[in-house]
Amino acid sequence: MSNRIAFLGCGSMNEAILGGLLKAGTDPGDVVATVRRAERASELAGRYQGITAIAGEEEPDNNRQAAKGSAVVILGVKPVGITDLAREISPALSPDTVVVSVAAAVSIAQLEAALPAGQPVIRTMPNTPAKLGRGVVSVSPGTHCTPEQLQLVKDILRGAGTVVEVPEEQVDALSAISGSGPAYAFYLAEAMANAGEELGLDRELSLLLARETVAGAGLMLAEPGANPAALRKAVTSPNGTTERAIATFDQQGIPAIIAAGAKAAADRAAEITKQLG
Numbered sequence: 493m494s495n496r497i498a499f500l501g502c503g504s505m506n507e508a509i510l511g512g513l514l515k516a517g518t519d520p521g522d523v524v525a526t527v528r529r530a531e532r533a534s535e536l537a538g539r540y541q542g543i544t545a546i547a548g549e550e551e552p553d554n555n556r557q558a559a560k561g562s563a564v565v566i567l568g569v570k571p572v573g574i575t576d577l578a579r580e581i582s583p584a585l586s587p588d589t590v591v592v593s594v595a596a597a598v599s600i601a602q603l604e605a606a607l608p609a610g611q612p613v614i615r616t617m618p619n620t621p622a623k624l625g626r627g628v629v630s631v632s633p634g635t636h637c638t639p640e641q642l643q644l645v646k647d648i649l650r651g652a653g654t655v656v657e658v659p660e661e662q663v664d665a666l667s668a669i670s671g672s673g674p675a676y677a678f679y680l681a682e683a684m685a686n687a688g689e690e691l692g693l694d695r696e697l698s699l700l701l702a703r704e705t706v707a708g709a710g711l712m713l714a715e716p717g718a719n720p721a722a723l724r725k726a727v728t729s730p731n732g733t734t735e736r737a738i739a740t741f742d743q744q745g746i747p748a749i750i751a752a753g754a755k756a757a758a759d760r761a762a763e764i765t766k767q768l769g
């Protein structure tokens with residue numbers, strides 16, 4: 493079996509994983525990516541020298557070509573297209589090719605039903621900081637995935653960040669925290685930039701302050717043993733300014749609002765799973 497990894501559907505998420513793996517030392521010659529548009533394929537080939545990127549509008553057989561002979565294929569299209577893609581590549585898969593899906597809401601059972609009987613499957617839930625090797629990626633093995641195949645994929649995905657193994661029943665909850673979570677952090681940065689403007693700062697300065705502050709705080713959280721509550725307390729002088737801000741957030745129900753948002757994300761995943769049948 494080759495070392496080849498095929499990224500089938502290489503948009504925001506699969507590109508982030510691809511970027512993280514290359515940064516961690518994966519040989520670009522072992523990477524093939526497929527997309528629909530030729531323009532997107534050229535963009536990827538230009539950005540990641542040495543990979544192969546194949547556009548469906550130029551080579552309609554691109555997904556099967558990429559899947560053939562790959563040790564691992566990572567399905568990265570939208571949830572609604574995942575099982576069609578799985579069926580499309582089925583004739584090109586060897587029995588020990590591990591099929592990894594990054595899709596929200598597509599169950600292992602749905603994936604396995606679309607693939608040849610006995611095909612090893614791993615359902616994952618990554619997030620976009622994978623691009624910097626700072627993502628979180630969950631793995632949940634399917635029925636036919638051996639411990640060695642799971643280990644192989646975990647070793648590969650470690651290039652994208654922290655790998656956690658979870659039972660499939662927990663994926664929707666995990667996705668509501670780490671899968672969608674980068675968007676929540678960016679949303680906070682957007683809100684902070686707007687708040688600075690309302691306080692009279694000019695737009696550019698306020699955006700710079702918000703970006704660097706959220707990024708700097710993120711780096712502190714990334715230190716071993718970091719505790720968010722302790723880090724917050726270290727900024728909050730008794731009877732000072734931060735204390736007033738946090739009290740206002742609490743009074744306005746921000747923690748409950750965040751919990752409600754996360755629950756809505758998890759509920760939406762369950763809803764999509766049902767819709768996909």
Ligand SMILES: NC(=O)C1=CN([C@@H]2O[C@H](COP(=O)(O)OP(=O)(O)OC[C@H]3O[C@@H](n4cnc5c(N)ncnc54)[C@H](OP(=O)(O)O)[C@@H]3O)[C@@H](O)[C@H]2O)C=CC1
Nearest residue numbers: 501502503504505526527528529532568569570571595596
């Ligand atoms: N974005 C995120 O933060 C996260 C996303 N996910 C999951 O990742 C998956 C992809 O999402 P995302 O990356 O945001 O979506 P994007 O729309 O950014 O990427 C989808 C990519 O798939 C390509 N594509 C579509 N159909 C085909 C096909 N039949 N054959 C080959 N390529 C195809 C598109 O090509 P083209 O560009 O040419 O149109 C595009 O590059 C989803 O299932 C989502 O649930 C999971 C965790 C986080």
Ligand SMILES: O=C(O)[C@@H]1CCC=N1
Nearest residue numbers: 595596667671672673
């Ligand atoms: O928004 C979505 O559906 C995907 C899954 C998690 C992050 N993005």
